[in-house]
Amino acid sequence: MSLDLPSYIAGEAVHSSDKLDVFYPWNNTLTGTVSNITPEQLDQAIDAALRGQHTPLSRYERHTILRKAANLLAEHREELAQLICRETGLCIRESMYETGRSSEVLEFAAIEALKDDGEVFSCDISPQGKNRKIITFKQPLQLICAITPFNHPLNQVVHKVAPAIAAGAPMILKPSDKSPLTAIRFAELLYEAGLPGWMLSVVSGDIDTIVTPMITDDRVEMISFTGSVKVGKHIAKIAGYKKTCLELGGNSPLIILEDADIDLAVKLAAEGCFRNSGQRCTAVKRLLVQESILETFTSRFVEQAKEYIAGDPEHPETRVGTVIDEPAAIYLEQVLRRAETDGARVLLGGNRNGALMEPTVISHVPRDTPMVAEESFGPLAPIIAIIDLDDAIQYYNSGNFGLSSGIVTNNMTEALKAAKHLRTGTTNINEIPGFRIESSPFGGIKDSGLGIKEGVTEAVKFMQNTKTFSIPWE
Structure with missing residues (x-):
């Protein structure tokens, strides 16, 4: 029996008659369908993340959500492994392995959520110095757009979503048209774990009406993409003045x-x-x-x-x-x-x-x-x-x-x-x-990427900005 899954706009299920069909590569039977969204619904997802009426999640709340999600993923391991197998043709022993890796990503992200890497600089260390202290802290980006590939349809998704949660940054996720089902089921587990809807939207739609507008929208502060060299370079050209993390091919x-x-x-x-x-x-x-x-x-x-x-x-x-x-x-x-x-x-x-x-x-x-x-x-x-x-x-x-x-x-x-x-x-x-x-730095150079690293620790850093302020220190 095939699945019929919605897209999610800020945690709310969106069903439509415009469907994306996903087939099992082994015998070409229908594995499931996903509802595509409209440009108006994409704007709703962006607005939901930015409207400014949300209470930011504390570090402990982000940690707790990620830990609960890890536990839920473990409980649903066989279901998700079967789904990975049925939408990608990956053998079941490999899809089971992938679910285990994905649980580790969530656990490492939960640890990162508790870390505070702020610094303090004394300002009286030069002749022109003053008796002040400069203090740094991290602020999450206002909105991240993530686009994931067909291979590793769970682990690639978790490697983008989990660091965003740890950083406190809202995200709109566009999974591959060839393997979106696992990503949507994972999002449902995150909502069940307590993730507020405004923190994550998961959408399906075509390149011209959904993907390109999402990439080029000035309200999106970062694009995280894993996929082909051709598409990655195209994103680099059209994204505009925003952060880009491009993890491309390898040889x-x-x-x-x-x-x-x-x-x-x-x-x-x-x-x-x-x-x-x-x-x-x-x-x-x-x-x-x-x-x-x-x-x-x-x-x-x-x-x-x-x-x-x-x-x-x-x-x-x-x-x-x-x-x-x-x-x-x-x-x-x-x-x-x-x-x-x-x-x-x-x-x-x-x-x-x-x-x-x-x-x-x-x-x-x-x-x-x-x-x-x-x-x-x-x-x-x-x-x-x-x-x-x-x-x-x-x-x-x-x-x-x-x-x-x-x-x-x-x-x-x-x-x-x-x-x-x-x-x-x-x-x-x-x-x-x-x-x-899953926490170590990962990324390439030349046609393999821009040298910006993924891996949970580096991804969290890239999804935040460093803010400084100074105070008198007599």
Whole structure:
């Protein structure tokens, strides 16, 4: 049975005859519908956040709401995991994992809500100084607009909404048209946890009548966007004079040097390439393997990759579900065939059935073939030979992306060299590029973003302004 969910304007459900349909990528059945809003209702959402008649939530109130939401999310974990699976095709074991991560975001945000990072500056420290104190405190932005992608339809949403609540900043959330259902159910849990309606609206609507007006509205002080490079750069052009936090694509390498622990390298490569059906901005998109161990690594990796069973996302043994829809899978198939034309060899997988793309291992991949020159968002594992670490660094840095990277080595000098010289937001040593905790800074440079960090701690800071005042201090 499919869901019929509303949009929410300041906590009030809005139903309409204008519906957005959401389909299950596995078999194209209807998962649910969402009511789209009108431009007038968007204005109502903005007005509700700004009208100035609200009593600001105390730090303790924000903390309490976030803790209650974490508990409610835990209680509804299986329901939300099933919903994630049914609207994205993500296998159930991965969607269960996502709900756990999202609970951690709420817990970390609850901790941040209690922190006061105000400072005091003495003013008598220079010849021209006075006997005064300058004191700083934080004030929340008046309104934030958040736009989230289809992958991680819960965790990406929580990573924007929870810091806003911790900061005390109202938000209008526009989830992806491909996976909005989970976001709306999560909003309902937040309202149940005590979040005042004016603090959060969750809306659905098309680009021209809802999304662009929301981005360009001068009353919105910040845009937080996670998604494609093309859309992110468009937002940067039209947003106007406001804060923007743009977390865009990635083309993350896992660099494997000749001294690496091969067992570890093979495990990390498989996890990095195939988990979440390869649909993570930090997923391993290129395996850069030193020539002296290339043959050994490749044969071991192919055997490991065979354990990643692709199929029915709801089956508990499935490790790789579908990608988001059939056109996405067709694109992956096309770049794979192009790589073969360019000289690459498929060692495992390579087949597509609807939106299901098999975990695929590819060797002899040219560095300039589109599959690796740009981001391929799926369970593809291209292997590229490198001469040494310098070769890997030069190759990666010559590209357009700069989000995350990983290196597998037992040589600390080489590890630190990679950390210093790879032009990315993150370099993980003996770990996948995507490793982090939900409170640590996260973000990229170049086409991966503007260098502004997400992660709960940094996001809260970016959603506030620092105010100073001074007082006599005799």
